[in-house]
Amino acid sequence: MNKPLLFILTTCLAIGMYSCQQSANQKKKHKKPNIIFIFSDDHAYQAIGAYGNKIAKTPNIDRIAQEGAIFKNFLVTNSICGPSRASLLTGKYSHKNGYKGNEGKFDVNQQLFTRLLKEGGYQTAWIGKWHLGTLPGNAFDYWNILPGQGHYYNPDFINQENDTIHIEGYVSNIITELATTWLDKRKEGEPFFLVVGEKATHREWLPDLQDLGAYDDKDLPIPETFYDKYEGRQAAADQDMTVDKTMRLKEDLKVHADYEKNGIYNRFTPEQKKVFTDYYENKISKDFDSKKLSGKSLVEWKYQRYLKDYLATANGLDRNIGKLLDYLDQNGLAENTIVIYGSDQGFYLGEHGWFDKRFIYEESLRTPFVIRYPGVVQAGTNIDQHVLNIDWAPTLLEIAGVKVPEDIQGKSFLPVLKANGQNVTTRKASYYHYYEFPQPHHVYPHFGLRTERYKLIRFYGGKDSWELYDLQHDPHELHNLYGQDAYNTLTDDLKKELNLLIKQYQDEEAASVLSKQI
Template sequence: MFIRLFAFFFAVSLTHAAAEPQRPNILWIFSDDHTRQAIGAYGGRFADLDPTPNIDRIADQGIRFDRAYVGNSICAPARATLLTGKHSHIHGKTGNRGGFDHNQQQFQKILQKHDYQTAMIGKIHLSGKMQGFDYWDVLPGQGSYYQPEFISEAGSEIVEGYVADIITDKAIDWLEHKRDRDKPFMLMVHHKATHRTWMAAPRHVGLYDEVTLPEPDNLFDDYENRGIAAKKQDMTLKSTMRLDTDLKVRSEANKAKGFKRYRDNPYPGGESGAYFRMNDEQRAIWDAAYDPRNQAYFDADLEHGSRQWIRWAYQRYVKDYLRTAHSVDESVGALLDYLAANGLDKNTIVMYSSDQGFYLGEHGWFDKRFMYDESFSTPLLVSWPGVSQSGTVNSDLVQNIDFAETFLDLAGAPIPEAMQGRSLLPLINGERPDDWRDSLYYHYYAYPATHSVRRHEGVFDGRWKLIRFYGPGVPGREQWELFDLKKDPLEMNSIYEEPEHAEQIKRLKSELTALKEQYQVPQD
């Protein structure tokens, strides 16, 4: 009798266990400044180069979000938003300078309480000791492409090699040797690339040598029909790019000057000394690639700032950018292959994104910061085998304030009311809630600062974009721009002053006010 009862209850327990869904692992891969126009899955002018075959695998197996955006297009604030699910004015990180309050609520702390293992490896750009991670091993500040320093609970170490390879090795080592295999995990793999100064791995310095990259249609934008902000920024290829560290033109005099500068501090906090962090083998490969290119540049005797020079600078800059992106793509491939080889792919949701978009010559620019689409947008690709439908394209308005809530929802953990975004899980499941948002709020604060982009805020509804530039450096301390992206996708002509758009402007200003109230935005 006892044996029959035991068998009965054991069978029932197995039935309940089998019915209870297994919580997914989460692999979040994040890059720096990797704009979606440089990702093959998004098409665009580089698609024929097939620049990101492994990142594209995520899109092929899952969902490509075509309207993913950020709330503040600059590195540290975007990462603080990722952790907190809040806009900059709430989490306190409005620019790259200053500290970050690690004591505040963050999604990974909640995951820990719900029996998830949490790990963070790579670039986080938030000073101070990480919290809520069972394991963390991060780059200080911007980090370095070569021989990077890493900081962990155990202290700091300088690791020989190329940063993307080291981050990948550390991530796989954690998966293989350091995690508890009886618990689900949330692993964040954060790359330094594709951040300035775009230093490629030795094996990639020859990529695209025989290619002439297509130029954007507005490479020679003259900023007519826009306000002071577009005209007075300091982020052009023509005037802002540094010939030595950005464009890698290093004469013997430049090399000598640079070596003297970094001789006493070979591992500076910044990255402009990256060339001098290379070992002899790495530098030999680098010089073999760049010295002939630079000699050709000197022989051409281009007039600095001329159209011909800008075209040359564009080719040099974007090729270097795409070369660093290639190392990120290889890392994604290695991680996907590891999941498959170890039976983890079936219950691991893989997500790829960047802290914001970036200009690859559009408007004659590099960098980010503006609410114009190239920097306002960000790539977002999601694959969840058995749940997300392969090759799906989503066009709903999503924002980086949604990421933290999505991680919590995936783990079955509660989402705090103080978080300001929404879980993307319904969209991943192919279900659009009836009350999904129909507009987004944006706010950039860091002026005066690097690149001299004026402070601005704005609202975007998927077609119409209204931007308010305000404060120091703006005549009358306020200017407005309005764009209809259906008719003007390159955002070349502000139509704010055209009388026929008065009702549209009134509607968007009302929406902007409502969003500021919803997100508790203080006065300027």
């Protein structure tokens, strides 16, 4: 072969190989990312190492934050379990998706972003806690869910054949096993979206056997607001969610628990019950009896027990998050899989003397949210912008390259992620509306807004009242400024902004309340 011809053939071959490589690189570059959303229940941001807790053992949640981004102002729109899940699925406020309080029947046939993901080529699954009163139906390709609240030990699961299956073990471990089994069986080559719905850290806070007593050597600090007197805050004073009066020694703190009549303990195997009762009867209950506590000493003992069980329950949650991260690493999925960890809302860990959630106050309004997004979000990113849980759906749709329907009320925060939190504005005020009353916990219905500095709240349905806080000078929300002459102009401006948000989100109930002056 002559040299000119050889040169031409070699050049053509090189160009062809380069073209193929470029094509492969382009294909890889535009490959849709997988998404895993680990969604816990009642896990407070202030119980996580990445959010500043020096005692809680959350290395795997912390790892997601360190390798990606942590949101400091991720807010919910209705601080209660089921409605938060409904907002995730619909991208809409409770009054629009029809699910305002727990124990109702969520309309699973309405527009859900997971169906749109399916149409966009994603395999979809929800495994674990669902808690929406209805079955997922065709909203996912695969689902296997806990009925209702589910159980910590030897739980039942409902599968797509509507069969209830009893599985022995601890719930967080079982959910992880079911999730990795689905990942093993999925169609390779197609992107997937998986929700891992955790039961932890919901009441009554039953830790895995290996985590019993994990924090017994710690003297946990009492929150600054633990002995709040609720001056000037009628709704805060009239609730039923205090560690002092509402938290139960037997049911919540397992002091001489009724192991025969209480259904959560009847699920134990004999081996599990022995380990559990040895700890709570022979250590905790005996310690309580020996102290003969009353008054301030009793309520502080209750607080210590509550928080130690709560943190120990979170240990099992975090350990299983680590198992999922390890699975991604071991199966070559980590580089193209977005991993999200979030809770359905915030939670009180003794602040204001409380447990539970519901209020628009900071501890229940703010929820933990960390995300690892390889190739997009820089490691160690801090995001301070206001983001809402109705923003989850449009963000995930935009990430997946699926058009966001116009009736979704949330706003994608993908631009914030791409900018690593820099120079991107989200919203100057965030709107909130809570409904469930009078029980449980007797928290009055209320709505309001939060800006970067201020919070304005309207309680109704009982002791109608307004509250106003300057979060810069009063971050614990102890001093209600509403009605003070110095704040009248600010109050008027915030009321105007509140009215605009009510109109924007078409909240007719709130509009009706505001039409009746108090």
